Amino acid sequence: MSCEQETALALHAAGRRSTTPRIKVASALQHAGGHLTAEEIHALIQETDHQAAIALSTVYRTLETLKEIRLVAEADGGPRATYEWVDREHPHSHLMCRACGREAMLPPQFVAEFASRIEATAGFEVHLDHFVVPGLCADCRATEGRA
Amino acid sequence: MSCEQETALALHAAGRRSTTPRIKVASALQHAGGHLTAEEIHALIQETDHQAAIALSTVYRTLETLKEIRLVAEADGGPRATYEWVDREHPHSHLMCRACGREAMLPPQFVAEFASRIEATAGFEVHLDHFVVPGLCADCRATEGRA
């Protein structure tokens, strides 16, 4: 239950109310792990809680709210947006290949240094919690070179 | 007319056909400058060319194609996606404040160095042509601190 208390605290700290739908969406994302679409989150909540269903539009709004207070990150890349819980202890970003679709981990210190350079020069606080860098992986570059 | 020839060449180089809708969409983005939604591009083409209208779904597909061959970059951030022509001579990225919505320029060499570190260590070719970094600008940080 401590996860849920953490979510509630973070909401209060941001001046937002702690409500049942918010706790449920956050909880679903935390426990499922990985990338989920709004639809999947909605279904997951219905399964867990047959009684108190929440509306799909509420899921979307709630995800927007959780994104604003940086508990959740959105990762586009396709017809449907996906969402992931932000692990504050282990922030990470991805490299995503546009050719084969595979994802690789991006060393967090690269992002951290990039962010701190921007903060130092522009005074801008960078929010790259879970950031997807598009490009071509080494394998696909080799293939394209040959083709 | 050289802009249009450039677009045609880039399409051919990527193994895509050079068609009227593609040239028109590219041309609209080049000449309008700045961020346009699909709807705006569509309207712009209708105004310029009363005769040969193109379908909105074609505008979407065409933008997807131009994005793939990196002539165009998409910048989300809102209910509607916006698109911008990529200026190969002057690549640039933005800092966008989540609180006030203002945009600032991000020094291109920061992005370039970030990209080259990734390429050097992972062999991954980074495609950050026109990249929007979310966060909080100096002004809004000050305001939030006070609040």
Add this chain to the structure above:
DNA sequence: GCCCGTCTTGCGAATATTCACAAGAGTACA
């Protein structure tokens, strides 16, 4: 210049996401 195979387009329909507004729930304060 013409023909063929393949890539694109236009159309209409399906899907994903956002919006408006009235009803309901959380929080601060007495």
Add this chain to the structure above:
DNA sequence: TGTACTCTTGTGAATATTCGCAAGACGGGC
């Protein structure tokens, strides 16, 4: 604990974006 104020939710509708398929256009080879 009760009350009032404001923020959130649910509902249904509006909007943005994607998809499937048949017809049309591009480009290579003759």
